[in-house]
Amino acid sequence: MFWYDGALHEEPIAPFDLTDRGLNLADGIFDTSLAQNGRIFLLEPHLDRFALAAEALAIPFSREAAADALGRLAAAIGQGAVRLTLTRGGGARGLPLPKEPKPFLFGAAAPAPAPFPVLALAVTSIRRNESSPAARLKTLAYLDAILALREASAKGAGEALFLNGLGHVASLSSANLFAVFGRRIVTPPLADGVLPGTVRALVLKRAPGLGFGAAEQSFDLAELSRADAIFATSSLKLIAPCGSLERHAFASAENEVVHTLQAALRDAIEAECGTT
Amino acid sequence: MFWYDGALHEEPIAPFDLTDRGLNLADGIFDTSLAQNGRIFLLEPHLDRFALAAEALAIPFSREAAADALGRLAAAIGQGAVRLTLTRGGGARGLPLPKEPKPFLFGAAAPAPAPFPVLALAVTSIRRNESSPAARLKTLAYLDAILALREASAKGAGEALFLNGLGHVASLSSANLFAVFGRRIVTPPLADGVLPGTVRALVLKRAPGLGFGAAEQSFDLAELSRADAIFATSSLKLIAPCGSLERHAFASAENEVVHTLQAALRDAIEAECGTT
Numbered sequence: 001m002f003w004y005d006g007a008l009h010e011e012p013i014a015p016f017d018l019t020d021r022g023l024n025l026a027d028g029i030f031d032t033s034l035a036q037n038g039r040i041f042l043l044e045p046h047l048d049r050f051a052l053a054a055e056a057l058a059i060p061f062s063r064e065a066a067a068d069a070l071g072r073l074a075a076a077i078g079q080g081a082v083r084l085t086l087t088r089g090g091g092a093r094g095l096p097l098p099k100e101p102k103p104f105l106f107g108a109a110a111p112a113p114a115p116f117p118v119l120a121l122a123v124t125s126i127r128r129n130e131s132s133p134a135a136r137l138k139t140l141a142y143l144d145a146i147l148a149l150r151e152a153s154a155k156g157a158g159e160a161l162f163l164n165g166l167g168h169v170a171s172l173s174s175a176n177l178f179a180v181f182g183r184r185i186v187t188p189p190l191a192d193g194v195l196p197g198t199v200r201a202l203v204l205k206r207a208p209g210l211g212f213g214a215a216e217q218s219f220d221l222a223e224l225s226r227a228d229a230i231f232a233t234s235s236l237k238l239i240a241p242c243g244s245l246e247r248h249a250f251a252s253a254e255n256e257v258v259h260t261l262q263a264a265l266r267d268a269i270e271a272e273c274g275t276t
Numbered sequence: 277m278f279w280y281d282g283a284l285h286e287e288p289i290a291p292f293d294l295t296d297r298g299l300n301l302a303d304g305i306f307d308t309s310l311a312q313n314g315r316i317f318l319l320e321p322h323l324d325r326f327a328l329a330a331e332a333l334a335i336p337f338s339r340e341a342a343a344d345a346l347g348r349l350a351a352a353i354g355q356g357a358v359r360l361t362l363t364r365g366g367g368a369r370g371l372p373l374p375k376e377p378k379p380f381l382f383g384a385a386a387p388a389p390a391p392f393p394v395l396a397l398a399v400t401s402i403r404r405n406e407s408s409p410a411a412r413l414k415t416l417a418y419l420d421a422i423l424a425l426r427e428a429s430a431k432g433a434g435e436a437l438f439l440n441g442l443g444h445v446a447s448l449s450s451a452n453l454f455a456v457f458g459r460r461i462v463t464p465p466l467a468d469g470v471l472p473g474t475v476r477a478l479v480l481k482r483a484p485g486l487g488f489g490a491a492e493q494s495f496d497l498a499e500l501s502r503a504d505a506i507f508a509t510s511s512l513k514l515i516a517p518c519g520s521l522e523r524h525a526f527a528s529a530e531n532e533v534v535h536t537l538q539a540a541l542r543d544a545i546e547a548e549c550g551t552t
């Protein structure tokens with residue numbers, strides 16, 4: 001199911017401007033959210049993040065149109081994944097920004113992915129580029145993530161772990177990463193080149209009330225290897241335990257902190273979207 | 277003027293698959309070349325580089341279709357810039373590669389840009405990520421270049437100079453960079469995260485016959501500041517002297533080595549495409 005020009009469409013083939021800068025130069029942003037019972041989970045945080053990214057790239061953006069797209073796609077799909085994409089629209093060739101941009105907003109909904117198994121991680125040789133603003137914005141420039149996942153798959157892993165240029169642990173190819181040390185959880189700060197994930201933010205916010213310490217703090221692979229558990233967060237993976245990192249096994253799926261956070265997240269989803 | 281589905285089209289609006297991975301994830305490549313007298317300059321090197329990039333990303337590619345697109349667009353525009361774009365085509369949501377990709381190839385031709393003035397360079401805070409294969413392939417993930425150029429423009433410069441994560445000079449936002457020391461020219465090696473420019477390759481190949489030393493060699497900003505001249509190379513900028521780097525002025529536009537290389541390039545263009 002697709003949304004563009006203010007309406008839902010069944011088919012993906014649409015009239016499209018081949019000079020679109022999103023297509024030609026990855027000049028745009030996107031957002032992926034979870035639909036449950038026809039509603040978007042964390043709707044306002046998703047719209048907030050989308051608006052901030054559009055502002056950072058100076059792409060004009062209508063929150064009303066984006067909310068309309070998300071609402072209609074969620075209602076149409078019921079349960080599933082909803083993606084919203086905003087490009088700077090068509091323009092003359094070359095990199096300079098068009099003086100009068102005509103942004104293109106579109107959305108897509110797809111059935112919910114199968115529940116994620118316990119993830120096996122492999123470290124990718126591609127570094128997350130913390131010097132680029134794009135490392136902290138969900139932009140269309142996702143090729144590094146594709147290549148990293150391809151590299152991980154070739155090693156038999158299900159997800160790729162990015163370090164950044166400083167050797168700090170950054171994120172997975174399409175998820176944030178947390179390490180559990182006793183009753184304390186730690187995740188890399190945005191400055192290390194990670195996306196401000198909506199589930200990441202929720203976990204950081206809820207952890208203290210559940211009796212867990214929570215911090216945004218840089219760490220390297222050696223420190224990560226001493227964690228009691230590792231888990232990934234994303235809008236679709238939610239809280240997914242990671243069972244291994246290269247040859248090192250982690251009892252993440254049996255970790256009490258991970259279980260408690262997963263239960264709290266399920267509660268938050270049901271509170272906002274109702275039970276399934 | 278546009279080319280898709282094997283034919284030329286006047287208008288940029290085309291039926292397009294909104295699940296296209298080039299649009300959604302920058303999963304694709306492009307090439308920009310110069311048309312003169314209805315012919316593409318360095319046609320075979322451009323097709324070779326495009327084929328290698330497609331192979332690196334495992335995107336099926338028809339050299340015949342690409343040559344057809346370039347030939348027809350060049351004939352239609354006469355003088356100008358021709359761009360060829362190849363995406364992995366539509367696919368299910370998510371990063372994993374589709375098992376049966378249906379790549380989308382399209383092209384566009386635009387009038388020749390105005391002759392490039394002497395370039396003023398500003399160093400961007402965004403580092404070129406030499407750890408990524410995408411740094412050496414002309415992929416659609418061009419957002420860093422857009423942001424770097426925006427940053428340079430805000431400082432009153434016309435082009436951005438990228439360093440890489442190691443602090444080596446890498447390239448400009450859309451051109452390779454050469455430094456001139458006496459009768460010797462030096463350009464960063466591909467390993468520093470630079471694109472294998474077609475004009476870059478031609479300059480490296482022709483320099484010895486013109487009596488100049490030529491080397492691919494890493495250097496930093498301090499070494500660059502001691503150069504006698506700096507010039508940019510690209511398919512459209514050709515050989516463009518750089519008159520300044522931040523507050524440091526270079527007499528690049530008056531440099532004899534630069535003049536000799538420019539004349540040799542003009543000869544090469546006329547030999548392949550005829551005189552204008």
